[in-house]
Amino acid sequence: MMKAGTRLEKTLRAGHFALTVEVGPPRGPNPEDVLRKAKLLKDIADGYNVTDNQTAVVRMSSIAGAVILQGAGCEPIMQMTCRDRNRIALQSDLLGAWALGMRNCLCISGDHQKASASGKLKGDPGAKNVFDVDSMQLISILKDMRDAGVLASGDPISQPTPFFIGAAWTPFAPPEEFRVLRLAKKIEAGADFIQTQAVFDMKRFATAVAAAEKMGLTDKAAILAGIIVPKSARMLEYMNANVPGVEVPESLIKRMAAAKDQRQEGYKITVELIQAAQKIPGVKGVHLQAIESEEVLPEIIKAAGLLPRPQV
Amino acid sequence: MKEEKQSGNMPRIVVVYCRNAVSSAAELLEGAYTAKGFRAYFAALPCSSKIEPSYPLKILADGADGVLVVACPEGRCRNLVGNVRAEKRINYVRALLDKARMGAERLTLERGEDLTEKDLLALAQRCLGPLKKLGPNPMKGDGK
Amino acid sequence: MIIAEWKPLPELVEKLKGHTNVLVAGCATCVAECAAGGEREVETLAPLLQMALKKEGRTITVRTRTVERQCEWEFVEELAELVPHVDAIVSIACGIGIQAVAERFPDLAVYPGVNTTALAIRQEPGMWIARCAACGDCVLGETFGLCPVARCAKSLSNGPCGGTRKEGKCEVDENLDCVWFQIYERAKARGKVDQLLKVRKPKNWSNSRHGGPKRVVREDLRP
Numbered sequence: 001m002m003k004a005g006t007r008l009e010k011t012l013r014a015g016h017f018a019l020t021v022e023v024g025p026p027r028g029p030n031p032e033d034v035l036r037k038a039k040l041l042k043d044i045a046d047g048y049n050v051t052d053n054q055t056a057v058v059r060m061s062s063i064a065g066a067v068i069l070q071g072a073g074c075e076p077i078m079q080m081t082c083r084d085r086n087r088i089a090l091q092s093d094l095l096g097a098w099a100l101g102m103r104n105c106l107c108i109s110g111d112h113q114k115a116s117a118s119g120k121l122k123g124d125p126g127a128k129n130v131f132d133v134d135s136m137q138l139i140s141i142l143k144d145m146r147d148a149g150v151l152a153s154g155d156p157i158s159q160p161t162p163f164f165i166g167a168a169w170t171p172f173a174p175p176e177e178f179r180v181l182r183l184a185k186k187i188e189a190g191a192d193f194i195q196t197q198a199v200f201d202m203k204r205f206a207t208a209v210a211a212a213e214k215m216g217l218t219d220k221a222a223i224l225a226g227i228i229v230p231k232s233a234r235m236l237e238y239m240n241a242n243v244p245g246v247e248v249p250e251s252l253i254k255r256m257a258a259a260k261d262q263r264q265e266g267y268k269i270t271v272e273l274i275q276a277a278q279k280i281p282g283v284k285g286v287h288l289q290a291i292e293s294e295e296v297l298p299e300i301i302k303a304a305g306l307l308p309r310p311q312v
Numbered sequence: 313m314k315e316e317k318q319s320g321n322m323p324r325i326v327v328v329y330c331r332n333a334v335s336s337a338a339e340l341l342e343g344a345y346t347a348k349g350f351r352a353y354f355a356a357l358p359c360s361s362k363i364e365p366s367y368p369l370k371i372l373a374d375g376a377d378g379v380l381v382v383a384c385p386e387g388r389c390r391n392l393v394g395n396v397r398a399e400k401r402i403n404y405v406r407a408l409l410d411k412a413r414m415g416a417e418r419l420t421l422e423r424g425e426d427l428t429e430k431d432l433l434a435l436a437q438r439c440l441g442p443l444k445k446l447g448p449n450p451m452k453g454d455g456k
Numbered sequence: 457m458i459i460a461e462w463k464p465l466p467e468l469v470e471k472l473k474g475h476t477n478v479l480v481a482g483c484a485t486c487v488a489e490c491a492a493g494g495e496r497e498v499e500t501l502a503p504l505l506q507m508a509l510k511k512e513g514r515t516i517t518v519r520t521r522t523v524e525r526q527c528e529w530e531f532v533e534e535l536a537e538l539v540p541h542v543d544a545i546v547s548i549a550c551g552i553g554i555q556a557v558a559e560r561f562p563d564l565a566v567y568p569g570v571n572t573t574a575l576a577i578r579q580e581p582g583m584w585i586a587r588c589a590a591c592g593d594c595v596l597g598e599t600f601g602l603c604p605v606a607r608c609a610k611s612l613s614n615g616p617c618g619g620t621r622k623e624g625k626c627e628v629d630e631n632l633d634c635v636w637f638q639i640y641e642r643a644k645a646r647g648k649v650d651q652l653l654k655v656r657k658p659k660n661w662s663n664s665r666h667g668g669p670k671r672v673v674r675e676d677l678r679p
Contacts, residue, residue: 082610083610087658109610109612109617109618109619110610111619112609112610112627112628114628115628129610131610131611131612132658132659132661133658133659134610134611134612134613134614134615134617135614135617136613136614136655136656137613137614137655137656137657137658140655140657141658152658168618169618170618170619173616173618173619173620173621174620174621174622174623174624174634174637175616175620175624175637175640175641178616178640178649178652181649181652181653182614182616184653185614185653185655188655189655197618244618244619244620244621244622244627245618245619245620364496364499364500365496365500366496366499366500366502366503369500369503369504369507370499370503372503372507373502373503373504373506373507405500408465408500408504409507411464411465411466411508412465412504412507412508412511413508413511414507414508414511450507450510450511451506451507451510
């Protein structure tokens, strides 16, 4: 039974290996900045994630960015964090987003505002955070708005809001043995699709997915393996040391370091990771991220043999 | 404090020493001593750890130009870690002095054992250079 | 205890520039326990303020008094005898005490000498860690005695988030343990992990400050 009828949903239902990509909205109000990316990335994916003030850095809102993408022919996956809005604002924004045509929503906790003051940015570490509800509760809220036409308060809305509901999974963060159980919770709460934290060790990932499969989770929700395009050995080292849940095998770092053209090697590695993910039973797609360099995605996706995207 | 008027503008250094760091003769050192180019004032403690942050701060607020704390060498404290605690507290007060723009250098810590009166005065002498750079304590001459 | 930390000295100096006779008032309970506002700290701050203001060209007299608790009127009353001699009070009690003093002596300038920050425990000598967020909806019975509101940076009810670092530390502060990691470990040790599998519904925050400034009345204790 179709939940929201989005392109991503239809692609998965038809049994195709799905592909989503991530688009970061601009740190400014110019719609052209979004349209430029839309033009670059048109027709190369089944869904386009629009981040929600990622790392707590002020950017054009996810809803606005998503609406602009939609208008340019790229079906968006709106992201919603729990950091900045309470349940009233979240539900209000969901009603508005639905009214504007949004049908995919990824529910995540969100980075703490301390993260915004890194690198050259002053950010807003002094801002108050909200975290009225957590990602699990947000998933339930979307489910109830869709399947029962009811808000968190119990008050009804004038009509249900069908959304294809997404959640995140970080299979390797400690406590590792609890992560698949928490995934089960998210799916029980209503998650239809899952995008994982970046995976660089597909063998290890396969074990985690197998555990999920054993619990019957891979039939209930579609798991898309998260893949970040590596730019350099230093980037891989940085991620391995600093990004929770991301583990980069030493062999991969060595390989990158030894490469003549690290960028090209990065593309090769990405293609290999995509192909390895395709072989894991229970993995229904990949979620590709090229942080601040979305322009490299079309070439990589083509090289992975994933174009053209299937018609649904 | 009649002494102050008599000795004019000479810097005044209060030497707070741990009884265990000095020789038995020096253990009796108490009160004012006129030295070469400065006035010393000795005060004894049973252990350097008895130093509370308020103690050197009050001495300085009273008009002393510098406070020198003398403790036992590392690992030689009769009370095991008293001299370690003393150092932490002194560093804390030095930071406060900086924040108050009084100068961290007004409070120093020296270590030694079996020190004589001469040794203590020599240690106090070493404070004079940095204190000269800071200038006299602005708290001086407030009718004190 | 309620914990507080000294305000930066320049901030206090700025406030006291217009005054001549100051009282530094301490409290011997919570803030003494966290080495911010007890007698020791009063006796440390007083000479420091004097010197800092002297550096700004201002001569002030500083009186000191530490009372048992600044959140009790009978103890606040002990400051009354000093009030005629001063034109400002710097209170280094918690925000509750500072306000009690300000309320009892409304004609006097009362300045906070500290920032009140948390409800904490002294975990080790010289280290205080927040334990309670006064959320008014205590779930300690369901989280094996570990508070996810105060000790989780995102106050998650269904944690942990994906940010738990290696060794079970919090993504936001590597010096802090991820409390949800700890909750899981405790559940595992008791063989009660299944208790963590139910999706916990959104919290009701209305019994805390979020429901409006708190006011509690006990009829049985009213005169």
